[in-house]
Amino acid sequence: MGLLKRLYRIAHETIFPGRCLVCGCFFKRPNRALESGRGVVGALGVALCAACLKQITQVESPMCSICGLPFASRQGPDHACEKCIRTPGFFSMARSALVYDRVLKRAIHCFKYRGQTELAAPLGKILLAAFQRYWDSQGIDLVAPVPLHPKRMRKRGFNQAYVLLRRWGLPTARRPAERCGPVLQRDLLIRIRYTAPQTTLNRRQRAENIKDAFALTDCDSIRDRTILLVDDVYTSGATAGECARLLLGNGARRVDILTLARAVLPA
Numbered sequence: 280m281g282l283l284k285r286l287y288r289i290a291h292e293t294i295f296p297g298r299c300l301v302c303g304c305f306f307k308r309p310n311r312a313l314e315s316g317r318g319v320v321g322a323l324g325v326a327l328c329a330a331c332l333k334q335i336t337q338v339e340s341p342m343c344s345i346c347g348l349p350f351a352s353r354q355g356p357d358h359a360c361e362k363c364i365r366t367p368g369f370f371s372m373a374r375s376a377l378v379y380d381r382v383l384k385r386a387i388h389c390f391k392y393r394g395q396t397e398l399a400a401p402l403g404k405i406l407l408a409a410f411q412r413y414w415d416s417q418g419i420d421l422v423a424p425v426p427l428h429p430k431r432m433r434k435r436g437f438n439q440a441y442v443l444l445r446r447w448g449l450p451t452a453r454r455p456a457e458r459c460g461p462v463l464q465r466d467l468l469i470r471i472r473y474t475a476p477q478t479t480l481n482r483r484q485r486a487e488n489i490k491d492a493f494a495l496t497d498c499d500s501i502r503d504r505t506i507l508l509v510d511d512v513y514t515s516g517a518t519a520g521e522c523a524r525l526l527l528g529n530g531a532r533r534v535d536i537l538t539l540a541r542a543v544l545p546a
């Protein structure tokens with residue numbers, strides 16, 4: 280970094296300290312020592328103070344080998360959880376980067392509803408790190424965001440999952456020479472039914488609320504394909520399950536789910 284640039288940065292950081300998006304405190308940014316100790320999560324240090332950053336937790340094993348729910352007991356290997364054994368879903372594997380707790384909830388809320396777009400880069404990076412951790416990218420044919428209804432899209436202005444995915448730099452069409460590897464397909468699914476927000480509903484109501492809410496834009500493109508669906512938060516799995524049901528029913532070979540955050544309390 281040039282000397283002038285460095286001086287400018289130091290002056291800028293001194294005169295304009297950061298304001299934590301979660302707790303609102305002013306902090307000196309970036310906190311490099313803390314950032315480097317937190318791996319990819321440290322990237323959130325651009326927008327969060329040290330105390331809030333410390334509360335962001337990555338999802339770690341032991342977890343459900345299918346739905347990715349982290350178990351309360353921190354001992355033992357991954358295995359299928361009770362819900363996945365009792366009522367098997369449609370997707371093969373769901374994984375999340377971070378635990379959806381108070382701090383992360385607030386950060387995602389700022390990103391989705393308050394246009395805090397400086398969060399897009401760090402959150403996109405965290406999502407990509409989770410993808411690389413759990414998948415061999417050559418085994419995925421299509422990557423697609425869970426869509427919003429056009430009405431919600433107009434209100435918010437962007438699809439949060441797509442904004443994060445766009446930062447991965449995936450091709451949006453397969454080049455003739457390439458036979459494998461993921462292609463980003465933004466409009467693989469569309470939302471055809473406007474649904475009430477899922478937040479106030481219980482598990483059964485969520486599944487009912489989301490039923491038949493999606494449609495496929497191009498059935499041929501998914502035939503015999505392995506698809507990774509991406510969303511911001513996994514709560515009851517109802518949305519992911521409904522999308523997977525539609526894709527598999529139309530000939531997809533396998534559907535996996537990746538979300539930025541995972542709610543841990545039973546929904």
Ligand SMILES: [Zn+2]
Pocket residue numbers: 299300301302303304327328329330331332
């Ligand atoms: Zn804070």
Ligand SMILES: [Zn+2]
Pocket residue numbers: 343344345346347348359360361362363
């Ligand atoms: Zn499970």
